[in-house]
Amino acid sequence: QDAIDRKEKRNETFKTAVHGLETDTPALKTEELGRRAPQWVRDNLVTMCMRCKEPFNAITRRRHHCRACGYVVCARCSDYKAELQYDGNRPNRVCQECFIFLTGHTVLEDREGKHKGILEKGAAEVSSRSLLCSSLQLLDRNGKGGTRGWFVIPRDDPLVLYIYAAPQDVRAHTSIPLLGYQVRDMPQSESRHLFQLAQSRQVFTFVADTEELKRRWMKAMARSAAGITHPEEEEDAGPCDE
Numbered sequence: 001q002d003a004i005d006r007k008e009k010r011n012e013t014f015k016t017a018v019h020g021l022e023t024d025t026p027a028l029k030t031e032e033l034g035r036r037a038p039q040w041v042r043d044n045l046v047t048m049c050m051r052c053k054e055p056f057n058a059i060t061r062r063r064h065h066c067r068a069c070g071y072v073v074c075a076r077c078s079d080y081k082a083e084l085q086y087d088g089n090r091p092n093r094v095c096q097e098c099f100i101f102l103t104g105h106t107v108l109e110d111r112e113g114k115h116k117g118i119l120e121k122g123a124a125e126v127s128s129r130s131l132l133c134s135s136l137q138l139l140d141r142n143g144k145g146g147t148r149g150w151f152v153i154p155r156d157d158p159l160v161l162y163i164y165a166a167p168q169d170v171r172a173h174t175s176i177p178l179l180g181y182q183v184r185d186m187p188q189s190e191s192r193h194l195f196q197l198a199q200s201r202q203v204f205t206f207v208a209d210t211e212e213l214k215r216r217w218m219k220a221m222a223r224s225a226a227g228i229t230h231p232e233e234e235e236d237a238g239p240c241d242e
Contacts, residue, residue, distance in 0.1 A: 034084045034102050038070030051077040051095055057174055068098035121171070123164040129155050132220040137207040138163070146207070153178075153220055158229045161221070176204065178224035185218065197221060 041050070043063050048055045050071040056063055064078045065071070067087070073095045080099035081091040094102065127133040131153045139146035150164040152172075159179045162172040176197070186194035186205070193214040197204040208214035 033068050037086045040065045040070045041072050046072045049074040049077055066095040066098055067092035068094045123150050123167050123169045126152050126154050131155055131158055139205040159224050181225040183218050183222045
């Protein structure tokens, strides 16, 4: 009876999961999953993961397709492998829901825990034990607009910059690995205190509220970019600037 209940629950999940979008994309029937190649949902039809609903971005949350249902999903939601009959029973990348349905396996808690990294931790918690955190603005590529947020370099992950939309958010929306980047000073422009992170063709431009805060961020990022992980003993002031 327990096996029957689990089977029915998986079927109910897929009644909505493969019901199809309001597009010209035909939906797979539940019994066809893994047996017939899906028609992939086009990337330009979605702006967020079709499983966890988190928005895609060009830095850390990129688009992937589940090879079983054709949904557009993020890397975290598609970090599973299942044998697909239509591809000669070879393992293919699938979303978590398809993995459970096709294999009958449950996702173990320790595997789920693997995905619950620092991005899932609240800004207040991370900021309380950070090397540096404050409000900054990250400019877009043309330098005219940008996003203001709460930026944190945690003590327990000092080589990565985490970006929250606000100081009390329950999770970061993106991160930037700092190792190997160059920190560039930029001349003051229209009373804006600018500096950059650059690596190859990837450039991030930041705006700090004050020149002092800019210098602190440049120093902290330069240490992380060089792989220095221990905090400086002479820093006796609080790490965060409200």
